[in-house]
Amino acid sequence: MEKEIQHIHLIATGGSIMHNLALALHDKGLKVTGSDDEIYEPAKSRLAVAGILPEQEGWFPEKLDAKPDAVILGMHARPDNPELKRAQDLNIPIYSFPEFIYEQSKDKQRIVIGGSHGKTSITSIIMHVLQQLGRKFDYAVGAQLEGFNRMVKLTDDAPIIIIEGDEYLSDPIKRVPKFHLYHHHIAVISGISWDHINVFPDPDTYRDQFRIFAEMTPKAGTLIYNQDDEQVLLAAVPRNPADIAYIGYGVHDHSIRNGKTILHTKKEGDVEIQLFGEHNLRNINAAKEVCKKIGVKAHDFYEALKTFKGAAKRLEKQGENSHSVIYRDFAHAPSKVKATTEAVKNQYPQRELVAVVELHTFSSLNKNFLPQYAGALDKADEAIVFFSPKTLEHKRMEMISEQELKEAFRNQSIKVFTDSAALQEHLTSRNWQNANLLLMSSGTYNNMDLGALKQAIL
Template sequence: MEKKEFQRIHLIAIGGSIMHNLALALHDKGLHITGSDDEIFEPARSRLAAAGILPAQEGWFPEKLNAGIDAVILGMHARPDNPELLRAQELGLPVFSFPEFIYEQSRDKQRIVIGGSHGKTTITSIILHVLQYLGRPFDYAVGAQLEGFDRMVKLSDDAPIIIIEGDEYLSDPVKRVPKFHLYHHHIGVISGISWDHINVFPDPDIYREQFRIFAEMTPKAGTLIYNQDDEQVLLAAVPRNPADVAYIGYTVHDHTIRNGKTILHTKKDDIEIQLFGEHNLRNINAAKEVCKKIGVKAPDFYEALKTFKGAAKRLEKMGESDSSVAFRDFAHAPSKVKATTEAVKAQYPQRELVAVLELHTFSSLNRSFLPQYAGSLDKADEPIVYFNPKTIAHKRMEMLTETELKEAFRNPRLQVYTDSEALQQHLTSRNWQNANLLLMSSGNYNNINLEALTRAVL
């Protein structure tokens, strides 16, 4: 079936991080784009305005929809009773979720989908970096802003492949299907399975089942690349139909750490890379297996990898001195927090590690989910947890106590802060000689001044 040609497209909830990038990518193709949202924040606001497609005012306007629109794309942030959605349904317009639309636009391409509870952004980023370095044509959809790419989405008519970061979260408020079930991959990756999104998948079995379904969707003559060190992955994913599908397991890349630098051992020679941590050394091997499948030779892969600095907010260096480094990381789920904390300590074993985790998501603030964090901050010399009581109130959840958190993390050394100014004061006044700072959050610590904090550390 040929992909449909759309000229006039309307996006409901155009202000979302991936949705506004999709709007810009489609605008770049010369299509007529309109959209609405009830709140649009930076950088989406400025970027949409620069392209001339920022809605004139915030809110929902059913009158924007008419029979002349070829397709409507529904963002996850919209509600099932959204007035524009109801109008589109009334008019019988084709309504797509983000993943359905990406699939529709890439029917005649080879689709590579990177799934997993953790590591998928980094694996996707490495693949994109390598292909860009080598001058290969490709389309993509990724969940973070990457260095060297001005968009999070690219859809062209001529690229033979598309690389997609395949999120297991729901596709849209109506169908409520995991996004990565809707891309119909030819090459799939499962980087790891660690229960997350408790609000949607109330128990670990239901969560793991989504990955089993993804694995089963691998077509005849397709490929499933998987983390062979992860028990949950082995339970969920492999091998189901080995006669039809190529199953490729990967592990940690052979390496040495010398003076805070990671050296990869390859068949040809040793190369120094900018990534570090055991989880990233697995991510590198996952990306390498994908690249091999699409015709990238190993020496070319490693040549490109040398210049890869990492995905934004994934163990990102905010600053460095002779005796300290300040990192920030998007980690918030238990498996990510544990992997990131262990990675920084292993890279700088002689230095003290101050690890600060902000509890910000629905799962992380949920009393019944908290025990999943047991042991996740054990490698930190000074483990700190921060949460904003206003976030708990806003999410209508029960307040957490310091005792509860210490028990859940199984860490009596844990310090708990609920005031971001007090946290900033504590961090800026301590001695940072021969100590590193690691900030982990999907939030912003109630707008803590990161630049001032980084200066204090260095």
């Protein structure tokens, strides 16, 4: 892709990462057009403010008659999309999101953070540190981060790009994992725990995607990996250490004092941070190793880390009083649910923990996958599972019974709710003296009023 490209058209421009890419390209001064059959907030307002919101929702092949210099195809589009077909007929170059990011960063050092869990947090820690130090860098991350008005930034002069490397498919045509297409120089594998059963039907197939990712590390490249994860070791065990730097990491040395996490360091002494949980203490070490490779001194890393509050919806504090805290977390995959539940309980061992997880994704609602949740909520004093029967109907999946969920979680004491109003009533009516609430979901609990819930509890 040449630098003089002027006009880009995005198919499925309303997606979370796609609309951020559209905004980033608009920021660069390029002409940006796009289409989507559904555009929700905040994408709708953000595109409108930039003046690049499509006039109508839907697909309009005639838009391609203007012959844009390139088309970017979002994963949300179907293979038979009429705009895609017109672009193919007109021989317009078509890129998936990761292919386009690679094309725009060929002259940069590419740092790709992969893993079933932790990749957003690791990426955001690195970005926060570099921003605090005034370093120039581009990025592509899967969450809105405090201090950054975009999830994507592409410039001509930044020497490096930090990329959250999702293992899910790049687009509906090539069906290649995104992180295989960035061609990293430095890679991180934070953990491997089977997910996306609709694409990777068994754990071995899923792990193979990370093996391929690891093997794509070039000569003189670096692979930073979670040395305590058995699946990571199977996928990324050092194969050619003479050519590649392999750096293993574990949990950062620490202690917990009065609900605060204190890092112990050799040269910087004790460092109080705002993050907590064993998984985040691994994420910190992964980010530290990346920063070290790109010239960040340990002192500067820890100073910047003190002000890092975490990524949105990753153990995000919703509110607190003298005896209760409410956290919201994006966790929905089994490993994430387990790690997040344990983190909150370990941080406040003297308080009851009410943990609520919503089963919302194709994998989490699949009866063949459900046993992966065994023990995931065991650390909670009250464990609650919510799902909407409408979601199952929409995905054309078999209904799940309460007993099937109890057996899958291997926890006969879990409470199961399928109605958000009933769940909200249950939560608001219980005693919250010396008790914390943890809400885990990539969805909305079928539009449960979280603001009213917070007000009732606190």
